[in-house]
Amino acid sequence: MNDTRNIIESLIFVSKEPLSMERLISLLPEIEPAIIRKELLGLIDEYEQKQGGFHLVQVAGGFQFRTRADYKTWIRRLNQASPLRLSRAALETLTIVAYKQPVIRSDIEHIRGVDSGGVIRSLLDLKLIRVLGRKDIPGRPLIYSTTRFFLEIFGLSDIKDLPTLKEMESLEKKQALQKDPAPAHDEKNLT
Amino acid sequence: MRENAYSVKIDVFEGPMDLLVYLVRKNDVDITNIPIALITEQFLAYLDLLELMNIDYASEFIYMAATLAHIKSRMLLPPVPGDEDEEDPRMEIARPLMEYLRLKAAADLLEKHDMLGRDTFKGNPFHEDDAHPEDQVISIGLFELVETFRQLSENQYHDHVVDFKTNRMTVKERIIGILSLLEKKATLSFEELLCEHPGKFMMVLTFLAILEMAKMNLIEIRQHIQNGVIKVAYV
Incomplete structure (x- = not known):
C-alpha cells in the first residue's frame, strides 16, 4: 500500500535537481495526482518525525533530501570543498536584487549609495543573479533578477518565501521596543 | 594631487x-x-x-x-x-x-538561511563529473550567447577591408551549411561554427543562422556547466 510513498522517496533520492510536483506527476501517470501529493506530504512528515541526519525539504520549486544544519561540522570534514562565501557588499546587493527584482543597476546604487558594478558582475559570475533583458529607458540599462540557483543555495522554495519588507519592519519595531527608548537629542549644538 | x-x-x-x-x-x-x-x-x-x-x-x-x-x-x-x-x-x-x-x-x-554547501548538503547520487558529462548542461539565455559572440569576434576580426566582389552568402544558405555539418557530427560547439568561416560578415551570418534555427526548433543551444562551452545540437 505504501508503495507510492517508496516510489516517490526513491525518485527524489536519485534526482540530481530538486524534483518538482509536476515532474513527479508526469513520471507517475499510473498514480492519481492527489495520492502523489498526499504521500509526498506524508513522506516529508515522516522525515521530520524521525529527526534524522537529513530531511526532505521544498526548495527551488521542488523537493530534495538535505542534511540538517546541525551536522554541518562533520559534513565539512568529509566535504573539503569550500562553501560559497559572499562579502557583505555582495550579500546586500543580492538582497536588493531579490527584493526589488526586476531591478536595474542605478536602483541598486540608489539604495546602497555606492557604486555596485563590480559586485553585480561577481554575482552574475556566481550565477546567483542573471540578466533579464534591457529596460526601455534612455541608456537601455540591463535588468537583473535572481536565478533558480539562488533559490537552491538559500533553500528557498520560491522567491515569495522571503519575508516581505513590511514584515521586516514589524520585526525591527519589535527589536526597537526591546531596547531602551533612545535618549532624545536636541539640536542645540549648531555648528 | x-x-x-x-x-x-x-x-x-x-x-x-x-x-x-x-x-x-x-x-x-x-x-x-x-x-x-x-x-x-x-x-x-x-x-x-x-x-x-x-x-x-x-x-x-x-x-x-x-x-x-x-x-x-x-x-x-x-x-x-x-x-x-x-x-x-x-x-x-x-x-x-x-x-x-x-x-x-x-x-x-x-x-542566516541554511546555505547549501555551508550548512546543509545534498546527497550526490552520482559524482559531479561522472560518466555523463554531456548531461551536465544548462539551457542558456540570449545574453550569454551574445557575450560569447562578442568575445569571439574580438579575437577574430582584424582586417577592416570590405570586399564587395565576393558572393555574399544568405542566412538560408548558412543554415543549410550548418545542418549538413550537424548531420556529420551530432553536436558542434558555438566556437567551431563561428570560426569555420572567418570574417565579421560570416560570423554575423552564422550567428543569425543559429538564432534562426533555434527559433525554428531545429537545434538546441546548451552550455556546459563547468567549462562554459556553448554547444549546438540537433533536436
Whole structure:
C-alpha cells in the first residue's frame, strides 16, 4: 500500500535537481495526482518525525533530501570543498536584487549609495543573479533578477518565501521596543 | 594631487549610507528624528579624518554632506505661509535610510538561511563529473550567447577591408551549411561554427543562422556547466 510513498522517496533520492510536483506527476501517470501529493506530504512528515541526519525539504520549486544544519561540522570534514562565501557588499546587493527584482543597476546604487558594478558582475559570475533583458529607458540599462540557483543555495522554495519588507519592519519595531527608548537629542549644538 | 608616494586605501565604510547608519547607531538616535546638526558635524569630522590619513573618498560622501547641510538649512527657515503641512525636511534622508536599514536587516536574515554547501548538503547520487558529462548542461539565455559572440569576434576580426566582389552568402544558405555539418557530427560547439568561416560578415551570418534555427526548433543551444562551452545540437 505504501508503495507510492517508496516510489516517490526513491525518485527524489536519485534526482540530481530538486524534483518538482509536476515532474513527479508526469513520471507517475499510473498514480492519481492527489495520492502523489498526499504521500509526498506524508513522506516529508515522516522525515521530520524521525529527526534524522537529513530531511526532505521544498526548495527551488521542488523537493530534495538535505542534511540538517546541525551536522554541518562533520559534513565539512568529509566535504573539503569550500562553501560559497559572499562579502557583505555582495550579500546586500543580492538582497536588493531579490527584493526589488526586476531591478536595474542605478536602483541598486540608489539604495546602497555606492557604486555596485563590480559586485553585480561577481554575482552574475556566481550565477546567483542573471540578466533579464534591457529596460526601455534612455541608456537601455540591463535588468537583473535572481536565478533558480539562488533559490537552491538559500533553500528557498520560491522567491515569495522571503519575508516581505513590511514584515521586516514589524520585526525591527519589535527589536526597537526591546531596547531602551533612545535618549532624545536636541539640536542645540549648531555648528 | 598629493605628492605622497604611498597612499593607503581602506574601506571602513563602503559608502555614505553606511557611514550614516553607523553615526545614527552610535548616537542611538531615532531615524525619524535625526539631530541633523550633530550628525552632519560627525559626518564631516569623519571625512576630515579620511583626508588626514590621506584616504581618497568618493564624491558620494560630499554629496551626502551637502544633502545634510541642505536639510539643516531648510529646517532653519520658517515654514512658508499657506504651506504649513509641508513635511519634515529630514524625511529626505530618513526615508532612504529606513529603506537601506530594512534591506540590511533582510540581508542579515538571508545570511542566516541554511546555505547549501555551508550548512546543509545534498546527497550526490552520482559524482559531479561522472560518466555523463554531456548531461551536465544548462539551457542558456540570449545574453550569454551574445557575450560569447562578442568575445569571439574580438579575437577574430582584424582586417577592416570590405570586399564587395565576393558572393555574399544568405542566412538560408548558412543554415543549410550548418545542418549538413550537424548531420556529420551530432553536436558542434558555438566556437567551431563561428570560426569555420572567418570574417565579421560570416560570423554575423552564422550567428543569425543559429538564432534562426533555434527559433525554428531545429537545434538546441546548451552550455556546459563547468567549462562554459556553448554547444549546438540537433533536436
